[in-house]
Amino acid sequence: MKDILKGQWVKLAATDPEEASKSFVRWQSDSEFKRLLDSGAVGLNSTKAIKEFIEKESDQAGTNLFWFVIRSLEDDRLLGDVLLDVGRWNMREGFVGIGLGDRDFWGKGYGTEAMQLILQFAFTEVNLRRVSLNVFEYNPRAIRSYEKVGFQHEGRLRGALLREGRRWDMLFMGILREEWTARYLTTSI
Amino acid sequence: MLDIQTQLFEAQDIRLGPIDHDTHPEIESKWTHDAEFMRLMELKPVRPLSPAMVKKQYESIEKEMDEQKNLFYFTVRARGDDHLIGKAAIEWIDWTNGNGWLRLGLGAAEDRRKGFGSQVLKLLLRYAFAELNLYRVTAMVPEYNEGAIRLFQKFGFMEEIRRRQALQRDGRTWDLLTFGLLRPEWEEQAKSHE
Amino acid sequence: MKDIYRGKLVRLAVEAPEVMTKAHARWERDTEFHRLADGDPAQLWSEKKIREWIEKEMEDDPLRALRFSIRTLNDDKLIGFVGLRPDWIHADAWIGIGIGEREYWGKGYGTDAMRLIVQYAFLEANLRRVTLGLHSYNARALKSYEKVGFKLEGVLRSDTLREGRRTDGIYMGLLREEWQALQGVAA
Secondary structure, three states: OOOOOEOOOEEEEOOOHHHHHHHHHHHHOOHHHHHHHOOOOOOOOOHHHHHHHHHHHHHOEOOOEEEEEEEEOOOOOEEEEEEEEEEEHHHOEEEEEEEEOOHHHOOOOHHHHHHHHHHHHHHHHOOOOEEEEEEEOOOHHHHHHHHHHOOEEEEEEEEEEEEOOEEEEEEEEEEEHHHHHHHHOOOOO | OOOOOOOOOEOOOEEEEOOOOOOHHHHHHHHHOOHHHHHHHOOOOOOOOOHHHHHHHHHHHHHHHHHHOOOEEEEEEEOOOOOEEEEEEEEEEEOOOOEEEEEEEEOOHHHOOOOHHHHHHHHHHHHHHHHOOOOEEEEEEEOOOHHHHHHHHHOOOEEEEEEEEEEEEOOEEEEEEEEEEEHHHHHHHHHHHO | OOOOOEOOOEEEEOOOHHHHHHHHHHHOOOHHHHHHHOOOOOOOOOHHHHHHHHHHHHHOOOOOOEEEEEEEOOOOOEEEEEEEEEEOOOOEEEEEEEEOOHHHOOOOHHHHHHHHHHHHHHHOOOOOEEEEEEEOOOHHHHHHHHHHOOEEEEEEEEEEEEOOEEEEEEEEEEEHHHHHHHOOOOO
16 A cells, blocks of 8 residues: 555655644644634743644544644755644544644645645545635635645635634535546546 | 613523533533534534533633623523523634624424524524624525525625535535625615614 | 434333332342343342443443443333444444333334334434344344344354243344335435
8 A cells, every 4th residue: 555645745644743843833823824824813932832732632633633743855854844633523524734844845835735634634534525625815825735635615704704803714615525536546646 | 862771681581691501511511412403503513511611611701791791692592481492502713803603503302493593693683793793794604504595695694605515424525605794785675664 | 404313102211220220139030031141040139239230331442332321212110221342343233222111012112113223223323234133033133123123143042041941042134224124215
């Protein structure tokens, strides 16, 4: 069997709280990054708090939450993280979220490939029926990337975000197992 | 003029009240034995709950209301004899952006189809927009819950998201719908009803 | 939608911890019931201990284990329990069932409850298969499971030693498609 967690440029790897918390602390000070990631007011947390959070979340790993860091294959650099959250196993639906903290790697296809890998994991290893995500209207780069991966637009919460005095929509996208299979099992990824 | 005379918790046949930890667990436990009702409300696998389990849920609801401040939970009572009809809540409130999620359900079969749902929703909307000052409210409804869909449409909600085949029950798949109503839309409605 | 809790003879219900505790304590005094139910030594526990287990189970996330009590439809008598432990990734689940009240053995009550939990597994939990195990000396159970549609999948030879005799452990399974075909209509 092939290594389903490895692509051409990146691989998904285990989250080490010690290492990840240091990177997360650095990335969180980039408010543009945080505002692309979270809908709420961005804040700053201590390394200790972030490390404890990672440890706590990792505890439920493999039951509801599958959480990886993204590393570049070339130099093993930590680029960001990606997660798959399965809240309702009976419906076999998962939610994905991705964050590329290292700005040097934005807009170059690394995030797109990491998203392809987590989808492959969701459909071939976790055996889900569909995967969903949400993304903010003011993040066209991400929307473009998700479209490229094969996510379909499923709707938008009108004006659900208030940033800098302006209302923006929150977009919802989804991909069904058959859509993924048709797209990726005929080609090789 | 500032209208604080209009009662927020009173409608024609129903009113909103708090949880009663002594008498409600018994009643709500009965509702959970109605699989059809529960499948309209819940997306996780449904199961009957004992009064003791319902009591635990009530405790965690009040704990969340108190500590997180992002949940407003009400019971729905008959104005006549005060019996428990259902529940209503505004949950997952995101204060930064002014969003809240609605949830309502009428537990006893004999209290459904009497227009109580409309009265509850009207109170909830007024509470969300005029008391909590939210900008928008959202409700998630399974495609097969036609009663709820009609109710939200009647109040001017727009279908905003259709998560294709997100639900699977009775051996087939269904879409999961999300309806939304914005404050300006609600205000427009309120004006036209005056 | 279907009333998935109600069968022909029994319904799936839930009990107050004190009611279930009393019932279990009574059933456990029946060593035949014990030895049909599992391979552990028949043992007696205090009501306090039983209640602790039951209350702990009550707190379990329903996605880990789905448990029901079994009540008769005609006189609402509590006669047993049935439950499902899903392996969500592979969409399989282990089913466990016990009819504690002896007067209800061999009369179709257990079979009816098994039909309900299997239906629940396929129509509510959306699983792909269900699995169960039994002792080879439990002929009544074997017949009942076959009636519901379970197929023999394996035998653990001589896995149990009872009263000086070695007996087999039996594994059975039922796939969703097989079950659907048995319903006559595509459910």
